[in-house]
Amino acid sequence: MTEKTYTCHVVFQTHWDREWYLPFEVYRHRLTQVIDRIVDGLERKELEQFVLDGQMAALEDYLEVCEPDMEERILSLIKEKKIIIGPWYVLADEFLVSGESLIRNLEIGMKLANKYGKSQMVGYLPDTFGHVSQMPQLLKGFGIDNAIAWRGIDSDSSELIWKAPDGSQVLTVFLPEGYYQPVLNEDSFQTSMANYVEKVKGFAQTTALLLTNGGDHLMPKHGDMLGKINEISSEEIQFVSSTYEDYLHSLKAELPQDLPVYYGELRSNKHAYVLPNVLSTRSYLKQQNQLMEDELTGYTEPLLSLTTSGKYPARYLEESWKLLMKNHPHDSICGCSLDEVHREMETRSMKLGQRLESLQMEALATAGVQDAAESGSATRKPFEDNTVFTVFNPHVHSYFGTIRGTIWLKEDREFSLVDEQGQYYQPTILSKRNDRYFASPLDAFPEFTEGTFYEVLFSVEGLPATSLTTFLVAEGECRNLAIKKDSVADTDFYRINVENDGSLTLEEKRTGRTYKGLQSFYSSLDVGDEYTYSPPKHDITTFGSLKGYPIVEQSETGDISLLHYTLELNLPASCREDRLGPVEEKVKTEIQVTVMLSSHSPKIESKVKVINRAKDQRLRVRYPLGTSIEKTYSDTAFDVVERPAKKIEEFDAPKQKEVPVVVEPSLSFIRAEQNGIGIHFFHRGLQEYQVVPDVKEDILEVTMLRSVGWLSRDDLRTRGGGAGPGMETPEGQCLGTYTFDLAFEPASGCTNGNIAKSAHFYRVPPRIYPGDARGKLLSRLVEIDNGEVQWSAFYCSEGELYLRLWNPTEQEQSFQFSSGKEISAITKVRLDKSELTMLNDQNDMLASKCIATYRLQFS
Known part of the structure; x- marks a missing residue:
């Protein structure tokens, strides 16, 4: 039998975390040293090409501080395609940011890459903690027909087809040994190269192999790197300096027809950690990020689109998007970095909030709704009240x-x-x-x-x-709230009672069904780290209990009820030094809850203030479902994903493995029901949930806080090894006061599309602004008549108005556009804005799970 001759494509690269176990400015200084060495190596012909990690933020960070001669040299190498850049702006976590953020990430990244040279057309995803289902559709929308990934894939083949729910597919290269392979930096690189080839060729379906030579924040060693490659080539294996695009071209030339096909999201931890509990680490960062995403896509861009004619702050908005996305890399938004890093993230969010508020006020002033100056022509002047x-x-x-x-x-x-x-x-x-x-x-x-x-x-x-x-504001009377001591709140939809353990008993008046034990809070110990939850051998669980007596505020007509109460949890102050159980010292964590019921909405809304005084713990909120369920649904980027209810939980992992993943991601809602019995849960920033079995029913549990004091540890029960440097992160204990917005409603037969729409209105409710819009023609710029169809963006780009829609359902959805103005043309475009087709009228069909972007023109 003839031995295969393999060609191993060696791609010189560095994976660049902007911030992680060092703060951003320290990493940036290191970046200048690494890039200087890369430029020198390329100019000396020690390297043929170098991939700058597929993200443009690193290049921008360098250009901001490098000397003029170095800027000229690196830009020259980019134009010569010696330094490979793009397509992303940052390498974001996919589950903790919105789908719209992922689109703008690619859009801005490719725009910048093509400004300096040419973007590589590679869906480069080397270190994301799992992958969202719609990533193939997003990549295809920008003309990228491939992906290179590591975590989350359960495959025995390094070549596979990855399909999104709408049917879009990309050729995907799985890196069975990961991207961190600085093999040629080693003294015994010949042996290491041979060992690497033996490991990966069993996964290969062709004779083309890939070696991603480099690693986190590493520079290539000085010396003739190309000569080293040639030194170890043989008749059986040829090593060539390459790029990802060249490797993919070679791969496609000999791919078999029967590659394995993988559908939807990829969250397997068979081959590599997916570190699932980053979904809840430092949940305050997730809250702040979602708030800023909603301010940008929910208010600022639509308001500017509605009010601005001619003058549009395009650059200001693009820089705002970039500021938002600098919080999106996986080590940032996941909360698994140094305390300094996450303090800087909060500062970015604060600055972005200031920008977006200013842009919203500018939009209102430009439209004449209010004036920024006393001498302006708008009806409402700066010092006037909100009459x-x-x-x-x-x-x-x-x-x-x-x-x-x-x-x-x-x-x-x-x-x-x-x-x-x-x-x-x-x-x-x-x-x-x-x-x-x-x-x-x-x-x-x-x-x-x-x-x-x-x-x-x-x-x-x-x-x-x-x-x-x-x-x-006119003459008349307001409705005021009457205050009384009571544990019962009552509206047309429900009667709710606060029990002594702080849980809610809900009577649903429409069906007569009663749910007990809702919205109870409990804490258990967590001796894990910023990546992974891990209970100690001797865990302890503490439930809240009612402190004092509830207060009810109710309107005269009974259509609005506010229920205020406080819970107290008497918790261990921390775990013991041996991390096997709790210390004897106790502290009191206080939870202040305000529940609002309205006869105008079936949603029961809560504002929860947690005053946390305990370390090494996990705080969760529970919703007994009244039944046993087989599956849940939750939203991710442009999708509502059906998930099996994983009720068997393991706590002891073998070496270099994680226990099976039981927590699930959610951007804004969870649907947990069976045969019309159960709960719909809505939230901001509470992105980790789990279905836990009980004797007679299942319980939906949502993580609110994880209090952990280490970036990484190597002594966890639930993960058989470290995931980063063993550094202390005391602010990760989340001591202090945190406020959460959440809501729930009993299951009511709603579709996933209806719930997605309800969740969007919950996250982005209509907002009161000062000013007078009468006579400004600012009503109903665009409307669609199908509530199953969702929108993610309504914005201007290069003088054109764009609307992005998506279909979360399993069925094709038809809909019609309408407007208070005359629509002269509607053109469906790809995500990269290249033209697809012009609609003959104002009607269209959106296939199941499809994302569609429309360019709207008005007479």
Whole structure:
């Protein structure tokens, strides 16, 4: 039998974490040293080509600080295709950021790469902790027909076909030994190269092998690297300096027809850790990120699209996207870095929030809804109160439900509200306070104005899609809340009682069904690290108990009820030094809960403030489902994924392995029901959940906090080895006060599309802004008539208006566009904005699980 002759493509690369076990600026200084060495090696012909990790942020970071001569040299090498760049802006975690963020990541990354040279057309995903189901569709939308990945893949073949739920597919290269292979840096590289080939060729379906020579933050050693390759080539194995694109070209030339096919998301830990509990590490970072994503895609871009004609802050927005995405690399958003790194992330989020608020105010001023200057022409001037205000509905669907927000008036008074059509509304006053309003116009001195701030809530029927609707404060009476000591809250939908253990008993009036034990909080020990949950041998579980007596605030008509109560957990202060069980010292963690029920919505909303004083613990909230379930659904990037309920949990892992994954990801909602019995859960930033079996029913558990003090440890029960440097991270214990927004409702026969829409409105509710939009033609710029179809972006690009839609259902969905303006043309485009087809009319069909982008033109 003739032996195969293999060709091993050696790709010189470095995997660059912007921040991880060192803070960003320290890594950047190291980056300058590494890139200087790369440039020198290429110019000396020691290297033929070098891949700069597939992300443009590293190049930008370098160009910001390098000397002019080095900038000229590196840009010259990029133009000569000696340094390979693109396609991503950063190598993001896929489960902890939105699908829209992943699209903009590719869009901006490829734009920058093509500005400096040419982007490599490779779906490079070397170190993500698992992969979302729609990644093949996203890559294909930018003309990329391949992926190179490591974690999450359970395959005995290094070549496979990966299919998204819509049928899009990419040739995928699985790296069975991972990307971290600095083989030629070793003194005994000949032996190491031979050993590497023996390991990977058993996975290969062709004679083309891949060696990703390099590793995290590593530079190639000085010396003739190309000569080293030639030194060990033989008749059986040829080593060639290559790129990922050249390797893929060789691979495609001899691929067999029957490659294994993998569908949907990839989260297997058979070959490599997927580190699943990063879904809940430092959950405050996840909250902040989702808040900023919603501010950017939910309010800022749609508001600018609705109000701006001609002048559009395109660069400002692109730089804002880049600032957001600098928090998205897996070591950043996953919360598995040094404390310094995560403090800097919070600063980025703070700065981004300031930017987006300013851009929103600019949009309103540009449209004449309000003025930034005393001398402006808008009706509303900077120091005027909210006697006239607007409500912005950014969604492409009409809104039916409650509007909640704050207005301020110069006088403390009773009032009603009236809309542009003369319809009156009686608002409920949730709270009020006397305070000072501050304004700083462009052409006047800053001043404080005394006034009363009202947190109002009122119900609307059919608030137009993509609109600014004006409301006036008029003579009339508000609805005030009556306060009483009571453990029962009651509206048209439900009757809820707070039990002594702090759980809720819910009676559903429509069906007569009762759910018990809802929204109870408990803590157990966690002696893991920032990557992985690990219980000690002698664990202890502590449930909350009611502290004091609940308070109910209810409107006169009974349509709004607020239920306030406080729980206390008497917890071990930490684990013992041997990490086998708890210390004897106890501390008290306090949980303050406000539950809101409304007759205008089936959703039960809660604001939960946790004052955490315990270390080495995991805090969860529980929802008994009233039945046993076989599966759940939760949303990820452009998909709602059906997941088997994994009820068997293991705690002891073999060496270099993880225990089987039982926690699941969720961006904004979880559907846990069987035959119409169960719970729908909505949240911001609580992205890890698990189904836990009980005697008579299953329980949905959602992780709120993980308190851990180490970046990585190598003595965990649940993972058989370290995942990074063993550094202490005391701020990862999450001591202090944290506030969470969450909601739930009993299962009601809704479809996944209906729940996705409800979750989007929960995350991005219509918002109150100061100003007067009457006569500005700012109503219903675009609307679609199918609530199963979701939207992710409504924005301008290069003077054109784009709307991105997606179908979460298993069925094809038809829908129609409409507008308050005349639509002259609708063109369906790819994600890269290349033209696909022009619609003959204002109707279209969206296939199951399909993402579609539309360019809209108006007369």
